[in-house]
Amino acid sequence: MWTRTVNGRALHFYLAGINNQNFLMRDTETGTWWQQITGKAIYGPLKGAALNLVLSDEITFGEWRSEFPGGQVLAPVPRYVKEYDDNWEPEVAKLPVVINFPGTELKSRDVVIGVTVAGAARAYPWETFAKQSPIVDRVNGTPLLLVLGPDGKSFRVFVSRIDGSDAEFFLNTAAGDASDAKPGWALLDTTTTSQWNFQGCAISGPSSGKCLDRVPALKDYWFDWRNYHPGTTVYKH
């Protein structure tokens, strides 16, 4: 997700090409071509410009609903309802992959969580992540906390620091707070022994009221992540 204001002007984008499961878009204002995955203008009058990344979540509707009861949901367009496919992932997974990276640890269609910190990229295989969550890892000197949500499908990545000091987190299934979506789910940090919710905010304990910094992360196929981040490392435990 990107902001679409460039040089003080809000651009309007439209689909202009498909590129290996990412796409190219053009803006109606200048006709410049932009790459969806990088937000960069690759051809045309605005070539070289870059859109700003907006922090977004890929979470379940149930999780979102519990966090933002006053929020709005995009309504389906009646004309295209038959095109929407809840089960599109298995269908797409069958498509042939044009780019392959034989010799790398993962298979092309393995799902990963991709994170970049100050230019250094790392991929976390989803299967591994789901089993080991919460994961505390270090990328380019920054401690990261990767968390699978109470619903087993939502995920978020945070900077694993409380008040500037590195922190370790564990899943605390014993206790919980009634305001959580699933009472009983909370993270516990070893530094202040506070309880934290899936939004990365402490709900009880000495750190109560504080929130961890979010890190943008992308759930992607390995081949795509590796294609755009050739120097990426892969998380191993």
Next chain:
Amino acid sequence: MFLRQHAPLWTLIAACACLVFTFILWPNLRRWQKALLVLSLAPVVFSAVMARLNYFEWMFHPIDSAQFLPQAGNKLDAKEMVMAVRFDADARAYPISQMAYHHVLNDVVGGVPMAVTY
């Protein structure tokens, strides 16, 4: 990219040129030569037309005017995945099953123009 950018103009020029040659040559051609010429005209004219159309938007129609429902007023299953963004007090969810089809949506969240892409 250079070809894509300039295709609409140059295919049009090529199609016009072919049509002009066709008219000039027509009286002097035998019947089988006329048939051949018409057949070869077809892909040239086709290219000129297709270079001006966005067939990606035929496959994946854009959302003309996005409507939003309050979270209580829609029929999504709790397990369905959404892309979620929040700016100030404006929290929006874009179901991935819809965005995987439309691919791009120009929206304004909390007063900030944003491009939702999937």
